[in-house]
Amino acid sequence: MKLVVRVKLPTPVQAAALEATLHACNQAATWAAEVAFEENARRPLELRKHTYAEIRARWQLGAQAAQHAIKKTCDAYTTLKANLRNGRYGRPGSRRHIRAAGKPIVFRPQAAQPYDDRMLSWQHQARTVSIWSMAGRLKGVAFTGQAGQLEVLAAHRRGESDLVCQGGKWFLIATCEIAEAAPNTHPVGFLGVDLGIVNIAVTSDGARHCGRRVNRKRERDRKLRSKLQKKQTKSAKRRAKRHAGKEARRNKDINHKIIKRIVAEAERTGRGIALETLTGIRERARLRKPQRTTLHSWPFAQLGSFIAYKAKKAGVPVVYVDPAYTSQECSQCHHTERGNRPAQAVFSCRVCGFVEHADYNASHNIAHRGWYVWVCGAQSTAPELTLIA
Template sequence: MKLVVRVKLLPTPEQAAALEATLRACNEAASWAAGVAFAEKAMKPLALRKHTYQQIKTRWGLGAQAAQHAIKKACDAYATLRANLRAGHHGRPGSKRYERASGKPVAFRQRAAQPYDDRMLSWQHEDQTVSIWTTSGRMKKVAFTGQAGQLTVVAAHRRGESDLLCRDGQWFLLVTCDIAEAEPDTHPAGFVGVDLGIVNIATTSTGIRHSGRHLNRRRAADRALRAKLQKKGTKSAKRRARKHAGREARRARDINHKISKQIVAEAQRTGRGIALEDLGGIRERARLRKPQRVTLHSWSFHQLGSFIAYKARRAGVPVVHVDPAHTSQECSRCHHIARANRPSQAVFTCGSCGFAEHADHNASHNISHRGWYVWVRGAESQAPALPLIA
């Protein structure tokens, strides 16, 4: 299983300046190579290398490996663009959005991540330093830090390339690790049902509820600030908007990591699997007012589900996905389904047997039951293994 671990670098001011110059040169070279690829229709590494390799080495002073990575980076960007165009992420063919995306060369930000292989980057784990290639030469004894568990994973399981990244003046290495999955539990004692929502981000059938009220207030404040800065449109407003860009996404990712870790730990401790709703296409199916649509569409349910899935694979906990239809309207005791069973967001009262419980807990019990039925039928499903940042 592939896992991406983020390690923080602690460069001195002189080292940071060298890393900054290196990122700028690599991304300028990659942008130029992408322009050549667009003009020459040479979007494969071998074909593009013939047009750009020597010029990149001479013009930007990149080494052989760095030049190869700049060329591959440009080709990979076009491959991603083609996949997004085929998937319709840039609108329909012929639309303005589609033409705007496909009608110009790819360009890279000055601080876009740069891949490093073992020829350009070496690790000294005992000293917690790295030796890294820069345009000023090989730079040694660059200190790094991180959580003890993450550094242990990096030392034992690092494989392939690492990406150098600068974010808000801080330097990171995104390290790819190859970790063996635990032996899956083929005889779970049951399933922990997980109901995902807006007011409560995740509610489990074991009685744990992760409230989202405080987070939703923070997200609303972020959206209001973003709208205010966009409306103002001055240079200082744009500068402030760039400073705050990505804050909401990083906060959501951190919370999703914490929630998924607790859910998987609970399932592993009790010898159970995890049952999740299959929420594919929820944005198209949901019929909500405009303010509610903003909240629904901006929360990363898929990310939380994928975090649960990959952490579960590491722990050997089975994961199944169930049909989400009517889980909030079905009684977990007598299984009577009616819209009237849900008089409000937080309350569930069965009109048939009179059973009453918090609505999200009732839904999580239904998901747990359906998870067991799916497992018994042998139709268990597993989310795809995605490279994720730990």
């Protein structure tokens, strides 16, 4: 399976050369995107005929850098086409859809630039890299990272790496190919996981990872962000920039820790993991206006992807079940009725009288459905590329 390791380039000595490199590569990619749009040339070989010589002459890029700028442009148009087809920009004919499809792609000046082994070489024992730039080859550029990440990087790095600047800090993002653990083809059962907002995750074993404290922190961050945006002063902008991404980083860290515990428990007990299929939850949910911000900013996809790739790495099977009525169905007698859930946290069956926390009850239903899905032959799925935090 593929994982991505991010390492930091802590020295600012070569920052000017790296920044000039990103700007030149992205300017070339933006120009190539305009040519691709005008000539309808969206494939690398076809676009190369129109742009390669001009990119090398105008921006003084090396041969490999020019090739990567062209390939990056074609990949961006492929992604745009997939997003348009999947409804990411609304329905065909809508204003947003027309605006996205009716103009060339533009790359940010500091957008990531891919490097192959001809442009970037790693010295793992010295923890340095040699990297191509507009100022020539930069040798002895130090990098740092967590010990576990560096071990994975040294043992499993394959393919390209990306140079990226985020918040004035420089990083290299490397792709690693890691052997998967032997899959558990005969699980003794399934650990149901109910994902939500009030409780981030509740398992059928009774473990509850409460999201109330996280929600309170997110609400404070949201109010602070709104306050700083209204001020529009230099100090407010500096403070807003300093806090940018804080909420996303904190939520990501919490999600990693929660999912790590869930996968470890499933692996220890020889079970699989059952999840709800949450695709389209934002379209299905009907909430009052004050609740919409919480729903639309909650990282449902991130939670699901973390479980999937960590489970795949550990050899734990993952299945997805139909989420319909999991919160209204009794896990004991399976009677389904809207009145079974009189409150957000309360489940009380009107037929058999079973009373339980609503999320616990839902997680048991998910576990039951997960077993049925597995018996019918469902396969474990996981994303191909995921970032190690």
